[in-house]
Amino acid sequence: MTPKSNNDNQERALAILREKVMVGASLAEAVSILQRLDQETKVALTTYRDGNYTGLAHQMISRRLMYGNLVPSRLDTENMLIEALTAMEVGEFNFYDLKYDHGDDAVNLLELTLALLHKNRDRGDYGNKIIVHIANRMSNIDALPEVEENDASLTPLMQSILSGDLQASMVLVECGASLDLLNNRGKNARDYVELKRHSNFPFYLEFKTFLLEKAYADKLVAKKRKPI
Incomplete structure (x- = not known):
C-alpha cells in the first residue's frame, strides 16, 4: 500500500x-x-x-x-x-x-452555545454548567467579533442581555464577563441592560437586583481580605 x-x-x-x-x-x-x-x-x-x-x-x-x-x-x-x-x-x-x-x-464555542440556548426560553438553568465550563477555558470571554460597518459588535454578555436570557447573563457575569467594555458603538453591557427597562422590565429588574447583590457581596469579600 x-x-x-x-x-x-x-x-x-x-x-x-x-x-x-x-x-x-x-x-x-x-x-x-x-x-x-x-x-x-x-x-x-x-x-x-x-x-x-x-x-x-x-x-x-x-x-x-x-x-x-x-x-x-x-x-x-x-x-x-x-x-x-x-x-x-x-x-x-x-x-x-x-x-x-x-x-x-x-x-x-461560547457564542454557538449561547445562540442555541437563547432559542430555548423554557430551559431553566439547563446549559448553565456548559456555559461555565466553556467560559473558564476561553482566553477571553469578552472578545468582540468583527462585524459589518453598520452592525454593532456584541460580546457574549451583551448578546445574552439583548436576548433577554437572564440565566446566561448572570452566569457570564459570575464568570468574569465585563459590564464596562465598550463596543464599536461606544456602548457597554450596562447600556444594553438599560434598554431592557422598557422592552423587558422583569428581566431588567431581576438583572439589576442581581448586579446590586453581587456588588454588595464582592464588597464584603474585599473588606474581609483588606489587611488590618
Whole structure:
C-alpha cells in the first residue's frame, strides 16, 4: 500500500469516527469513545492534516445540546457534554477559542452555545454548567467579533442581555464577563441592560437586583481580605 493510500484510509477512518462521536453513537457512547483515545488520535480528530480545526466540538454542541430537552434527564445530557468536551482537550490546542462556521457566521464555542440556548426560553438553568465550563477555558470571554460597518459588535454578555436570557447573563457575569467594555458603538453591557427597562422590565429588574447583590457581596469579600 502506498503512503498516499494509507493516508487516505486513515482519513476515511477518522471521518467515520468523527461522525460517530458527533451524532452516530449515543452521547454516553461518544464520551466513552473519546475517553479511550490516545492523544495522537484526539489531535487527528480535532485537526486536519493541514492543521485546520475540524469543528468537532462545535458540531457536537450544535447537534446534541438542544436534544437535552427530549430526554428524561437534561442534567445527564449537560454533564455528558461537559465530559465529552473535556475528553477532547489536547495539550495547548484550545478549540474553545476557535471559530467555526454556523449559519452565515463564524462563531466560537461560547457564542454557538449561547445562540442555541437563547432559542430555548423554557430551559431553566439547563446549559448553565456548559456555559461555565466553556467560559473558564476561553482566553477571553469578552472578545468582540468583527462585524459589518453598520452592525454593532456584541460580546457574549451583551448578546445574552439583548436576548433577554437572564440565566446566561448572570452566569457570564459570575464568570468574569465585563459590564464596562465598550463596543464599536461606544456602548457597554450596562447600556444594553438599560434598554431592557422598557422592552423587558422583569428581566431588567431581576438583572439589576442581581448586579446590586453581587456588588454588595464582592464588597464584603474585599473588606474581609483588606489587611488590618
